Amino acid sequence: MTDIAEETPEQAGGETGAAIEALYLEERRFDPPPSFREQALVTDRSLYEQAEADWVGFWEAQARELDWFEPWEKALEWELPFAKWFVGGKLNVSHNCLDRHVAAGLGSRIAYYFEGEPGDRRTITYADLLADVQRFANVLQSLGVRRGDRVGIYMPMIPELPVAMLACARIGAAHSVVFGGFSPDALRDRMNDAEARVLVTADGGWRRGSVVHLKGNVDAALTEAPCVEHVVVVRRTGDEGGGPAPMVPGRDHWWHELMAAAEPSCDAAHLDSEELLYLLYTSGTTAKPKGIMHTTGGYLTHVASTHRYVFDLHPERDVYWCAADIGWVTGHSYIVYGPLANGATSVLYEGTPDFPDKDRWWSIIERYGVTTLYCAPTAIRTFMKWGSEYPGRHDLSSLKLLGSVGEPINPEAWMWYQEHIGGGRCPVVDTWWQTETGGIMISPLPGVTTCKPGSATFALPGIGAEVVDDAGRPVERGGGYLTLTRPWPGMLRGIYGDPERYRDTYWSRFEGRYFAGDGAKVDDDGYLWLLGRVDDVMNVSGHRVSTAEVESALVDHPAVAEAAVVGARDDTTGQAVVAFVTLKSGEEKSTERGEALRGHVAARIGPIARPKAVIFTDELPKTRSGKIMRRLLKDVADGRDLGDTTTLADPAVVEEIRKLAETRATEE
Ligand code: WTA
Numbered sequence: 001m002t003d004i005a006e007e008t009p010e011q012a013g014g015e016t017g018a019a020i021e022a023l024y025l026e027e028r029r030f031d032p033p034p035s036f037r038e039q040a041l042v043t044d045r046s047l048y049e050q051a052e053a054d055w056v057g058f059w060e061a062q063a064r065e066l067d068w069f070e071p072w073e074k075a076l077e078w079e080l081p082f083a084k085w086f087v088g089g090k091l092n093v094s095h096n097c098l099d100r101h102v103a104a105g106l107g108s109r110i111a112y113y114f115e116g117e118p119g120d121r122r123t124i125t126y127a128d129l130l131a132d133v134q135r136f137a138n139v140l141q142s143l144g145v146r147r148g149d150r151v152g153i154y155m156p157m158i159p160e161l162p163v164a165m166l167a168c169a170r171i172g173a174a175h176s177v178v179f180g181g182f183s184p185d186a187l188r189d190r191m192n193d194a195e196a197r198v199l200v201t202a203d204g205g206w207r208r209g210s211v212v213h214l215k216g217n218v219d220a221a222l223t224e225a226p227c228v229e230h231v232v233v234v235r236r237t238g239d240e241g242g243g244p245a246p247m248v249p250g251r252d253h254w255w256h257e258l259m260a261a262a263e264p265s266c267d268a269a270h271l272d273s274e275e276l277l278y279l280l281y282t283s284g285t286t287a288k289p290k291g292i293m294h295t296t297g298g299y300l301t302h303v304a305s306t307h308r309y310v311f312d313l314h315p316e317r318d319v320y321w322c323a324a325d326i327g328w329v330t331g332h333s334y335i336v337y338g339p340l341a342n343g344a345t346s347v348l349y350e351g352t353p354d355f356p357d358k359d360r361w362w363s364i365i366e367r368y369g370v371t372t373l374y375c376a377p378t379a380i381r382t383f384m385k386w387g388s389e390y391p392g393r394h395d396l397s398s399l400k401l402l403g404s405v406g407e408p409i410n411p412e413a414w415m416w417y418q419e420h421i422g423g424g425r426c427p428v429v430d431t432w433w434q435t436e437t438g439g440i441m442i443s444p445l446p447g448v449t450t451c452k453p454g455s456a457t458f459a460l461p462g463i464g465a466e467v468v469d470d471a472g473r474p475v476e477r478g479g480g481y482l483t484l485t486r487p488w489p490g491m492l493r494g495i496y497g498d499p500e501r502y503r504d505t506y507w508s509r510f511e512g513r514y515f516a517g518d519g520a521k522v523d524d525d526g527y528l529w530l531l532g533r534v535d536d537v538m539n540v541s542g543h544r545v546s547t548a549e550v551e552s553a554l555v556d557h558p559a560v561a562e563a564a565v566v567g568a569r570d571d572t573t574g575q576a577v578v579a580f581v582t583l584k585s586g587e588e589k590s591t592e593r594g595e596a597l598r599g600h601v602a603a604r605i606g607p608i609a610r611p612k613a614v615i616f617t618d619e620l621p622k623t624r625s626g627k628i629m630r631r632l633l634k635d636v637a638d639g640r641d642l643g644d645t646t647t648l649a650d651p652a653v654v655e656e657i658r659k660l661a662e663t664r665a666t667e668e
Contacts, residue, residue, distance in 0.1 A: 026411050030418070030451045033425050036400065040312050040447025047309065047445070051461035058462045059085070059489050062305040063297065066091060066341065067100045069270045072297070076487065081507040081514070082494070083487040084274050085298030092268035093277060093300050094137075094170040097340035098130040099268060110345045113319070113368050114159050117206035117351025124159050126343070129166070132159075132259070136167035137266040139258045143198050143230045147172035147269060150279065152196035152228065154178045154187055154214060156205025157350040160234045160255060161326050162336045164200045165278070169296075172269045174276040176291070179327025180205055180212065182606040184220035186289075190281050191225040193291055194496065198230045200255075203244035204237035208352045211241025219245050232258060273297030279496050280329055282435040283546035284505060285536045291496030292329075292435050300341055302439040302490030306460060307338030310429055310443050311372050312401055319398070321347035322374040323361065328543070329435040330405055333490075334374060338439070353379065358386045362394035373421065374403035374431075376542035380413045380421075381572045388420045396421060401446055402428045406542025407574045408530045414453035432456040432530050434516060435544070436506065438490025441465060442528055455527045463488055465528065467520045472510040475522060481534065482520040483513040536630070538567030538575045543608045547630070550577060550611065553604035557597060559587040564620050564628045565611070568637035576612035577601075578637040580620060580657065589616040613637075615661055621654040629654075636661050 037043050051058035060075045063086055072089030101109065107127030114122040145151055151168050153175050155161040161177075168175040176194045178187050191199065201218045204211040215233055222228055233247070234255040247254070274295045281289040307313060311320060320339055324330035339346045347368055353361050361383075365373065383390065402422050404414070409430050418428050427446035433439060441463050442456040449457050459465035464485035467475045472483075491514075494502040509515040519531040533539060536547040547565040554563035562582040567575035581597065583589060594614040602610040621629045629648065635641070636658050648654060 026452055026454055028411075028415075028453055030427070030453070032427055032447050032449070035425065036312075036427055037447050039314070041314075042309060042312075042445055043447045045448065047461040055462045055464075055486065059298075059301060059305075062462075063089075063301040063489070065304065066096050066297075066300060068297075072273060078487050080512060081503055083298075083491060085295075085301070085487075085489045086273040089273040089297050090270045091273065091297055091300070092170065092271055093296055093337065093341075094133055094166040095268035096300060096304075097166060097169075097337065098126060098133060101126045101343045102130050106343055109315075109343065111340060112159055112162070112346050112348045114348045115350065115364060116158070117209070117349075117355055122159060129159075129163065129340075131264065132163045133166040133170060134266040135259050135262040135264060136163050137170040138262040139232065140167055140173065140198060141171060141266075142258070142262070143232070143253075145171065145173050145198055147271075148276075149173045149198075150194040150196045151175050152178065152187075152191050152194065152199040154180060154182075154199060154201045154218060155234065155326075156180050156202055156212070156214065156236060157325060157348060158202065158205070158234065158236055159348060160200075160202070162340075162348075164232075165326075165332075165336055166340075169277060170266060170268050172271050172275060174278050176279040176281070177327055177332065178281070179325060179606070180214055181325075181327070181608060183603055184217045185604050186606055187217060188221040188225045190289070190291075191221065191228055193281070193289075194279050195227045196225075197227060198232065199228045200232045200234075202234040202236040204241060206237065206351050208355045211237045213241065213245065215245040219248070222251075271296055274493070276493075278332065280332060280435055282329075283537055283544045283549055285546060285548060287546065287548040287552035289546075289549070290498075290501065290505070293493045293496055294332075294438050294490070295493050298489030298491070299438050300337060302488065303333040303338035304341035306440040306443075307334060307344070308342055309445055310431060310440050310460070311374070311403065312446050313342055313344055313372075315343045315345070318344065318371045318400075319347065319368050320344050320372040320374075321349075321365070321368075321370045322403075323349065323353075323379065324374070324376070324405075329438075330374075333439050353382070354386075357390075358383075359390040359393050362391045362396060365396055365399065366394040369398040371398055371400040372403070373399060373401075374405065376406040377404055377409040377413050378407065378541040378573050380404065380409070380417045383421075384413060384416045385572065388416075391420055396423060399423070399426050402426050404428065404430045405433070405440075407539050408532055409454060411454040418453070427451065428453075430454070430456045432518075432528075436492040436516075437484075437488070438492065441484070441488070442530075452523075452527055455523070455529050457527055459528075466513075467522050467528070468510055468513070472513065477522055477524060479519060479521040479531065481510070482516045482518045482528075482530070483510055484516065485513055532574075533567075538565075538577060540567070540575050540577060540608060541573045545577060545605075545609050549605060550579065550601055550609050553601045553609070554579060554581060554597060556604065557600050559583050559593065560597070561585075562620055564630060564633055566630055566634040566637050568612070568634065570612070577609060578633075579611040579614045580617055580633055581614055582617060582620060615657070617653075617657045617660060619650070619653045619656075621657065622649050624649045633657070 072086035570576035
């Protein structure tokens with residue numbers, strides 16, 4: 001989620017096997033603190049009971065919390081694996097996030113406290129946001145964007161980013177936000193796949209005191225993305241860092257100039273519940289990222305409802321801060337759509353947690369009186385490493401609730417978070433979900449659930465989750481595969497342009513079930529413990545990186561013959577990318593070459609995918625049928641004893657690799 005992991009490598013330990021052991025020993029229990037319960041929205045099992053009695057009816061009740069221009073005729077149409085929610089209903093997401101609050105007299109409520117990394121601050125009310133969104137919706141239309149089109153967004157964490165998203169939603173265009181840390185190649189591929197007509201960006205963004213030249217990346221990407229006709233550029237970093245890339249006449253436009261000329265009002269389009277709200281690309285088990293499709297009515301229902309109940313939202317007094325980047329799904333659902341639909345006041349912070357010092361987050365919490373903090377375990381583990389003196393410098397007593405997302409949170413990190421950030425008085429909600437699920441699926445309800453450190457506890461009301469064995473039989477106690485047993489409103493509607501891949505990827509492994517790609521365990525009390533991915537997707541600092549994508553970037557380098565990539569355990573980042581590389585004959589193995597390959601991957605995909613280590617080997621371990629045995633490489637990378645190697649074509653190869661890895665480890 002945060003990408004601080006890039007700068008904090010090292011460490012070992014905490015692999016899945018050991019985690020399972022540790023979980024068995026986890027006996028600590030945390031009831032909702034009485035002071036929290038007294039004020040909580042939900043303090044009993046009524047929501048669960050309501051949902052168990054009639055789960056479709058439960059979601060209908062949640063949907064009724066939104067404004068609909070026309071009611072739905074049918075709550076759910078389910079033709080496995082294709083779902084439609086609130087069929088026939090008409091609504092608009094930007095109307096629900098903005099107009100209805102302003103109409104209810106809440107125009108002066110703060111939607112975002114924005115803080116830029118250099119320290120600049122802006123306070124944006126719901127009325128401000130509505131005004132900007134209307135203008136920008138008109139800007140998009142003036143550039144030819146129509147209902148049903150796609151708009152690319154590649155921006156830093158500045159208020160213009162949610163404005164651009166909501167403006168798309170207002171006119172029925174789908175956005176495709178690409179995380180600002182992605183490379184020009186990654187941006188190009190996503191723009192082409194979505195056939196985006198307009199791209200919204202900024203000249204640059206601030207990161208640890210330096211300018212990230214987003215517009216330069218855009219220029220590089222667009223040389224091979226002819227679908228993009230116009231680029232709108234927010235002036236953020238201006239003349240700093242060498243100044244902005246030159247504007248291309250006819251194609252590039254300054255945001256502030258277009259906004260100044262735009263008409264101030266734009267009605268929200270009456271959209272069908274199933275109209276495309278956005279695409280968000282995520283890594284899967286192949287090299288090609290998937291454009292995950294989310295639609296309007298069901299998605300907004302899911303994120304608004306879960307945001308309210310999981311974070312026990314009291315919009316009139318809470319200050320909520322999700323410290324993710326809007327470029328990932330967590331930001332889409334829990335910085336933009338969920339909080340705004342609920343009329344919440346949020347913090348939006350542009351930069352890194354250690355600029356100018358390692359207490360930046362805690363100073364933000366103190367300044368705005370943040371009540372709710374939602375972040376990733378990798379950030380928590382980094383803060384643990386930095387030491388409790390940094391949070392100790394600040395008054396964090398405004399905090400009431402803490403959340404975690406993106407990867408399994410180990411009990412030690414959970415405890416540290418609860419104690420040093422939450423002062424022992426805040427419930428900690430560990431929330432499991434995915435880009436594909438749209439919103440939170442498994443999580444405690446903070447006024448109801450007794451928590452165990454490291455467990456995401458139970459499926460939320462209305463959600464069906466079950467752990468199954470290899471044959472798809474439900475597992476009452478013990479480990480297996482996490483599956484979802486029924487449709488839910490925020491579920492992905494498919495993979496853009498590839499319905500077959502959607503069916504194959506998510507619905508073919510276990511009949512009638514959505515398979516999430518995660519392993520999980522059910523304990524004696526029925527609590528769910530997430531154990532990480534069981535497929536070829538790595539989880540680096542809460543970011544999904546596909547082994548196939550990194551391999552394909554490596555073999556794209558002229559010196560590389562073959563590559564195998566695994567996620568090795570890493571105490572701070574969860575997993576770290578380790579690449580085993582065979583060079584073409586005559587190519588030299590050297591530290592510089594390793595560095596060059598790491599840089600090559602970063603340039604092709606983005607810094608988050610940069611391998612932590614490149615290990616050169618003359619051969620990769622393969623089965624007799626020629627399949628690379630990644631399991632063995634993972635064992636090597638994790639420093640584990642090797643299991644059965646008898647199926648290898650040449651067992652000596654893996655011994656050789658192990659020696660190489662050991663030599664590397666002692667050099668470090
Ligand atoms: C992992 C992020 C354990 C999981 C919202 C999932 C988690 C992937 C948790 C989705 C959690 C997310 N405990 N693992 N609380 N939350 N994950 O699509 O492996 O970026 O499949 O969505 O992150 O990552 P994505």
